[in-house]
Amino acid sequence: MNAAGNPTAQTQLAINGRDYRLDADTRTTLLDALRTHLGLTGSKKGCDHGQCGACTVLVNGRRVNSCLTLACMHDGDEIVTIEGLGKPGQLSPLQEAFVRHDGFQCGYCTPGQICSATAMIEEIAAGWPSHVTDDGTGKPQLTVEEISERMSGNLCRCAAYPNIVDAILEAAGGKRA
């Protein structure tokens, strides 16, 4: 219980390799825990309903819409946010490619795009099929079509989509075809 009388929960989170202890209202989403309680505002809130992808973070290596899950459900989980992927002067290859290819304009969807792409590249490498993978059994390739399909959960109203695809292709060494 907090002072006002709302139930709270103690949650241990490993975020970007650092341990955080959170004591928050049980209704707090993972996204609001990051943004409001822990000062990690790199993850964005575009809809709060799992419809835009701006809040994408990695939970135990997998991409998750952090607005759709409560912080208290993640006790002991390892979380990586955009702040953990690189910092100014030390960008990840994907972050660098986003800058070079102008894979954003306003930048609001961008942390979600980059977190999502980071996990997506691993998913392709692990052979997970998508809607556009030929027969569902073959090994998916890193192509424009696969990337566009797999990145379609991350909306960008500035519509940097073609540049996002180019950035991912370059950073992950994929093919244009």
Added chain:
Amino acid sequence: MTLHLKMDEPVDRDRLEDMVQGVIGEPIDRPEGELKVTGRAPYAMEQLPENCHHGVLVRSTISKGRLADLDKTTIEALPGIRLVVTDRRLLRNPAQGMAGEAPVQETDNIHFFGQPVALVVAETFEQARHGAQRIVQQLQADTKVVVNPDDPEAEIETPRKKQASTGDLDKAMREAAFTVDQHYTTPGHVSAAMEPHASLASWDGDSLTLHGSYQMLRFNRAELADALGIDEDKVRILAPYVGGGFGSKLGIAPEAVAAAIASKELGVPVAVAMTRQNVFEMVLRRSETSQRIRLAADKEGRLIGIGHEALVSNLPDESFSEPVTQATPFLYRGENRLIGHRIARIHRTPAGSVRAPGEAVGLTALEIALDELAEVSGIDPVELRLRNIPEEDPSQGIPFSSHTLAEALTTGAERFGWESRDPKPGTVREGEWMIGLGMASAARVNMLIESKARVTLTSEGRAVVETDMTDIGTGTYAVLSQLAAEMLGLPMTEVETRLGDTGLPPASGSGGSFGAASNGTAVFLACEEIRRQICEKLTCEPDDLTLKDGHAIVGNRRVPLAEMLDGAELSAEGHTEPGDAEDKVRQATYGSYFAEVAVNAVTGETRVRRMLGVFAAGRILNAKTARSQCLGGMTFGIGMALTEELLHDKRDGHIVNRDFAEYHLPVNADVPQIDIVLLEERDRWANPLQAKGIGELGICGAAAAVVNAVHNATGVRVRDLPATLDKVIGGL
């Protein structure tokens, strides 16, 4: 020192051409890019102070009537809730662009479903949200409310000033060899910037600081001060990063005023972010349009008449009405012309500017009509347009400042492989996919808006650019830095641009595609003044001074700037204003679109396979960010053509699809690897940069290229946008 320029005459000298740093126009990465890709760029809701409280807006659930009461006391007794604000200063809706004064403030008088009526403030967001959801409103609904523009009881306004007619269109229609007379409809749209409107307010005595997500700070400051009933100089707005705008953040919005009132009353900082549903309901939408277009052409396809009449909607007392026909008076020839504009006064979420108000929807309908004319006349759509480019503005009889439509059309046709198109619809098939090509022209009026900026050359020889201009993704940080770097001969790393603070010189703001050219001109003028001051120091003529790589070069002297400055710094302001140039010539930007679609014969689904945009907008200040603006505009066009549509309940006008699951923005898989060509152009009438706006050009007519391609693929002519599956398959 201030250097001032009012654009009364063309500026013949292309001053940037004299410069040698070589950065202007180059596809340089955004200087703020590193901050954005690492999540370090602070947007409005991202610097919350320790004791910050959170507010959640409450909306009305009737479309017209009165709010008699709210159960304030029950809600204020809930855990953590500190306050329910029902102040008479709360805004009904956002201010229209460049209003500079408060919009209607009437929270107890309900004018539309979704109107903000109260703010619930609590210690945490979760508590405030709970309170806002539980609040019970005593509402007195009016028995009769008109919510549909086609309701026979809707009051229709026909503003005299917005009607125009020359010649005799009816006669032209009778005498023409080929005619088109059709109705087109476009639904309401939303800007849907990814960052929802958000404000963080805090007071220091009677001075307010607001971190907000806004496009036009000098206007927003005046609007906010007026709404609160305080002096402008007591208000400071900060918006260094704005998560998209597209018109939705032109005017001060309800969350800002609510946050300021709550913060003052509680004596703590208060943050209010609209929910996505709030943004759909409370922020100005693009009006739906109903358009009648008449085209009369001679047997060569040359237009002798154009009629374009539009019906749009808004609340009874909102001044804005979607300027649907804005490009029609000057785009094509034709001596008999008729422009009509009517406004249905209805009770839906009020309408305002959404990316390229006017041309976005008006040119789209006109360009579908042109495709119909090409079909009935048997003339190729590109050729038909080429034949109809006027020598001068046919409505005003004034010259064009520059004109690139023909070049855009021919360049695009060649690059896209247009000659391979079979004009007969439905002839190309790949399995169950029907393939078609379509095209359209692009055009958008060009404007200059009063703007100021300050440039300081520090004693170390670095430049600092300062203005209250915003970068809403448009590339302002990049292009202003490039301008200063070019004019002062500095590498980009030696220039810093500070934006988004009303404490800095007031700029045009971001809107109407005028930001980069207007504010860029102010930066240019400030730099010219600094160059003059350097000349004074070096006792040389301006034409003898070369600035490059941090050095001043005069004859065979080459001095590092820091050495020349000798501990002093130079500072200057630039100030530009529009003048008579606007009336002497017609200024616009032009382009062309080409699209290839595949339409599924079984489902009616349309996929855009390829798309090309060719644009000219005077001097391009940064080829990379300009291209991105075009990609963004064309993608809005794909959405308009195929999926985007506000749906209103017929009974009470409420927006049914008020989230991203139901209002369908284009996603990555909906957008092909769009090809963009930027044509070389200089427009000496626009400003001394000879640059024009490009932020909206890419949406103006883009949807028509897609819809015309659907026709070429299938023979189905969709005149009621978007071309959803049901409409396509119904015609197959």
